[in-house]
Amino acid sequence: MATQYAGIELRTDNPIYKNEMQIFTTKIVSMAKEANLFASQGGPIILAQIENEYGNIMVDYGDAGKSYIKWCAQMALAQNIGVPWIMCQQHDAPQPMINTCNAGGPYITTSYDYYAPLDEYGNLNQPKWGHLKQLHVAIKLGEKILTNGTRTDKDLGNQVTLTTYTNANGERFCFLSNINNNQDANVDLQQDGKYIVPSWSVTILNGYNKEVFNTAKVNSQTSIMVKKGDDASPKLTWVWKPEKKKDTMQGKGSFKGNQLLEQKELTFDVSDYLWYMTSVDINDTSIWSNATLHLNSYCDFFEENALALRFSASFILIKTGIAGGPVQLIGKNNVTIDLSNQPLVLQGWVEW
Known part of the structure; x- marks a missing residue:
């Protein structure tokens, strides 16, 4: 497409490119809808992404890049898929787009799930699945305080910070953050207890005195998945097409x-x-x-x-x-x- 249309510029506020992008996006969405693939239709797709890591290069486009990303959001929302849209590496993602980041996947050549909680086949990746499930349960405990409370931060020294959310009733939900890469922290909160916060981790406290989660303390089961081929399946065959050399x-x-x-x-x-x-x-x-x-x-x-x-x-x-x-x-x-x-x-x- 890059060379077939005079005046086209890629990934910017260019009417020719945006028209082609909208045609392509609409085609993919329509195919997914026809197959009832979105979660709103009872299917497995719970998120959709528009653009990818545009925030890393947007500065090169100036104002045209900013208006383009707003257009992307509007065009995507108009698809009416019934699940949230995300933008990867887009710090200024327009509402209600969700800004996301990459988990990283070195040395992975045959898989693209990058050790996500669910792999591309829908299987659970343990212990990540279980660990994140526990995190979500812990965050849920403080949902009302986090969304309605006021926040205060206290520097406890040695790269340890206590972040506290407090609501009108005096209820508290807290985060102990240790950003030291090499040293665990022994934190004494006096009457609210003593805690060991491993290096480069966050401990979640329900109130001041009950640890409900730590990002470095993993107690979920670890599983090794072995994938075996189906001997009954037909064998793959290759078809060659000669090149005109x-x-x-x-x-x-x-x-x-x-x-x-x-x-x-x-x-x-x-x-x-x-x-x-x-x-x-x-x-x-x-x-x-x-x-x-x-x-x-x-x-x-x-x-x-x-x-x-x-x-x-x-x-x-x-x-x-x-x-x-x-x-x-x-x-x-x-x-x-x-x-x-x-x-x-x-x-x-x-x-x-």
Whole structure:
């Protein structure tokens, strides 16, 4: 889509992009509704997300980014799915969007649940499931005080803080936070008891004198799940589709030119690949027997870091492939032939 519409800009307050995004979102939502997948229909989907980690790159879009994210929220709410919408890494998510963050998943290659309480198959991930269930029960105990009380914070020293919520009746609900990474805290609240708060953890107190939860004290069962294949299931088979390489390898590509071209505009989202072929006559093998092909290409890959996210922000404006070059053949003693304007045979195709 990025190259098929003149004037389009990705992920910003651009009418062409927003129209395409709305069409796509509506299509996905409609398919889910038809299958009764949302919890409001009795299905398993309890949350939906619009956009992803936009807050990390929004600064690059300025005011257009802010208005875009508001539009995203309005467009999503208009889908009327009956479950909450979330925005990941969006600190200024418009109401009633819920700002969420990522749990992290290093070395995970075959699963995308990142050790969530429920995995992608709906199974319980223990002990996380049980631990979070206990947390929710503890928070529920203080629900009325947390939503109607007043908050006070007291620094107890050594990176320990006591946060207290108190309602009009004098009832209290408290959090003991120890943000020290290395040292457990021994907290003496005098008549309200003594508590051990492990390093980098939070203890929840119902009142001042009853510990109901600690984030580092896990007593839920641990389970190891073994997934076994079903021998009765039909075996997977592979189907191969040949790529049209022969014509190109014989110098008969889809088109010819005398310049290096911008890949997005040329392949038009139909192909992932663009191949260049050319030939050059050389006479002195002593210079060119161990020649090096040097080319200058534009970055066209993504990594999960801030720089790559910034690249995403202006993707439509950035050239891709080896557009502009130079492409050079470098021989002995840096003798150089510039191939950038050679007669070229080009061929693009999709990998199957």
